[in-house]
Amino acid sequence: MRDKILAILEKNARIDPKDLASLIGEQEEEVRKEIERLEDEGIICGYHTMVNxxxxxxxxxxxxxxxxxxxxxxxxxxxxxxxxxxxxxxxxxxxxxxxxxxxxxxxxxxxxxxxxxxxxxxxxxxxxxxxxxxxxxKKYKEQGTVIEAPKKDERILVS
Amino acid sequence: MRDPLNSFIEAIPPSGIRKFFDIVSEMKDAISLGVGEPDFDTPWHVREEGIYSLEKGKTFYTSNAGLKELRTEIGAFMKRHYDLSYDPEGEIIVTVGGSEAIDICFRAMLEKGDEVIIPEPCFVSYKPCAILAGATPVTIPLQEKNHFRLTPEELLSHITDRTKLLFISYPNNPTGAVMEREDLEKIAEIVIEKDLYVLSDEIYSELSYTGKPHVSIASLPGMRDRTIVVNGFSKAFAMTGWRLGYACGPKRVMEQMLKIHQFAIMCAPTTSQYAAVEAMRNGDEDIAEMRESYDQRRRYLLDTFAEMGVPCFPAQGAFYLFPCIKQFGMSSEEFATKLLEEQKVAVVPGSAFGDSGEGFLRISYAYSLRDLKKAMEKIRLFVDGLREKEGK
CATH class of the missing domain: 3.30.70.920 (Lrp/AsnC effector binding domain/regulation of amino acid metabolism (RAM) domain)
Incomplete structure (x- = not known):
């Protein structure tokens, strides 16, 4: 559970713990507790907003x-x-x-x-x-994120 | 002027997906959960190989069956992933997507009077392709209570003296159903007993969330020489636009398929083939990463539908859910149209995939969690609205 939580939070720190629990098939309460433990242990050191x-x-x-x-x-x-x-x-x-x-x-x-x-x-x-x-x-990419206008979904709407 | 058309072709109804696409395209700023392709870009190292091949001027035809290098890699991939052995010389053809492979397989195997069994709901092209091959499609309406798996009883009750081919496609579009080894074993037994062949479209084989690797019916005892396996790069490697698939099967069938392929297509796109070599060699990790992401969204959507009180069988494959909307007393098409009009969310009515899809919707989760959340919130509003109206 730990690895999955970290992998998801690393990309999306703002995710609702309820959704996070749903994504990995765990109980919300368990996920909340695990995040707290990760914070206490200093494995999660902080949450950061990338600003352009x-x-x-x-x-x-x-x-x-x-x-x-x-x-x-x-x-x-x-x-x-x-x-x-x-x-x-x-x-x-x-x-x-x-x-x-x-x-x-x-x-x-x-x-x-x-x-x-x-x-x-x-x-x-x-x-x-x-x-x-x-x-x-000029910043092109930071923390694994490409810094430019969000990419448009160009797929046809129904296929 | 004379009628320019083949009346046979004219009689084939247009795709149900297409019909809905036309409605959706009219609608500005609709959110769509209707796509049938990955939201990921093709992994960069794969794209890069395509680019390099162009830079090096590799812009000629390949051999009809496809680059030898690619066929060899496909053989290795089939062995590594599904424990299937095919000779790159004569048992593997690289095609323009899985779609072409299905078309040429039907045409190589079927003739007038032959019946091909097609379980529904299924992707929209199978039945028309069987008809184009001159055969008679016999559909089996699969049941939600069986999780849309084909049961031996259903199969037996549709076999006649004319049945030649059984078509199956698991993990399934549109239901997301999978068939596991035990399920397939029972089907294989009947196939062998009744002396049938199987065309197995396994295009979603890498997107299975059972925790166990996908099982190909061709890998079951006695089935290799009765099965043509169709697969491709579109779903597993997010390569839809490259138009690349492949067929593997017994030499005798593949020889004739190659003949059609050679006359109709010549060879699959060369650039795509070079990129695909890289995908087969070094793409296993990409697949695993994308699979995990789809699986997460699948769980999220299942939970969300459960909260909404919309029953949805726990699909374990592809990137679709197939929720049941029968409680609202509307047809799939009515529901989907109203949802689009009122909340601007596009989903495909289950009926587009066969009569047994009536009462269901196909929901694609090839979208970011952010998009899914937005769309599901709108579906929730719509469903709440319907219930309110009913209450009054």
Missing amino acids: WSKTDLEKADAFIEVKVTPQRGVGFDQIAERIWQYPEVTSIYLISGNFDFAVFIQGKSMREVAMFVSEKLSTIDGVLSTSTQFIL
Whole structure:
């Protein structure tokens, strides 16, 4: 039941537990309890709405920043990562393999704001050696979802 | 001017689905639960192979029976999924959809005076194709109480000296019925005893929700050489528009089917065949994913109809439910038409699939949960409205 619930919720976090129960052939009460357990265990970490900000009047600027750091004795990368994720501008941070150590995603109100954040906050953190900023110009697909107008059903109505 | 037409063809009534389609197309912003094809796109890796084949200029005819590579993969698929063994040389033909396979099979096997038994409700093309082949279709009205499975008694009571072929199609369009091994064994026994052949349209074979793999009647003892199995890519791989199916059976029959195919069609579309090779090789996971999704929606709809108080037998295959609307005292067509007029939801009247479909509706769940919810809410409103009127 667990795997099925997760598979469905991952794609549709807003589904009514009653419908979810129906889809997988379980009792609604059982499903509610299982979701609660998944939340308690931290397997479900949160629910998130994907917003295509470019279709709104609000200005947003997204950037992907590669960060090179010096790992610290005893705590490795984790302490620097924590320093970085504390900033509300940071939407995601990953430890990565390759030429850089962290991939950091930042969202700000404007490109200028993001650039200022990188030069004034991120680069000045102890242990950060260098950064490389890439502004995101257009989002095509995020979290498995293609970001464009919803696809029209072109099938003939009755067949 | 002389009459340009064959009176025989003129006498065949048009498809009941078609008739309803014409009504629905007139209606703007109708929500449809009427489609008979998957809502998924063809998996990308399959489409990509089609594209590559075009890029490489593979735009010529294939051999009449289809690409050798594809026939080999079909053979492997039939073995892997249904434990059926067919020789790619002579026992497998790639056709333009399952529809063509059925047509050429009827034409290769039947002649004037032959009777072909067709259990109803069933897809709309079988009876006309049998008539076009010159044969006489004998329909069996299947019963909801038997979950629309063909019973040995029903079969026996329709066999005459002229019966040559039994046509079956499970999982079934429009009922969603399946027949399991035990059910098929009883039918096979009669087929062998009465020396009949079987044409088994198994186009929905991968969409079975019994928890057990689909059983082909051809895999039962003594049945392989009496059965022509028709299958295809449309439903399992969401490839309806590619128009690709196949037929497998004993060489003697396939040879004659190939002759018709060769004269009428030449070969199935080449691009589709290349894409299909990829589907057969690496598509099992796609099938499993889509099957799970259909199964979820099936359960959701069964629960929703139960809540509405509209009885619906627990169909276990294809992507259709066949709820019974007899309690409302209307014909299927009246019900479907009123539902369309009042709530703008299109469903196909069960009567389009044969007289025994009267009193039922075909509901397709090849739609997103969101669309299904919207449509079911409207059906609920409609049903509530009918009950209110009755109350007054």
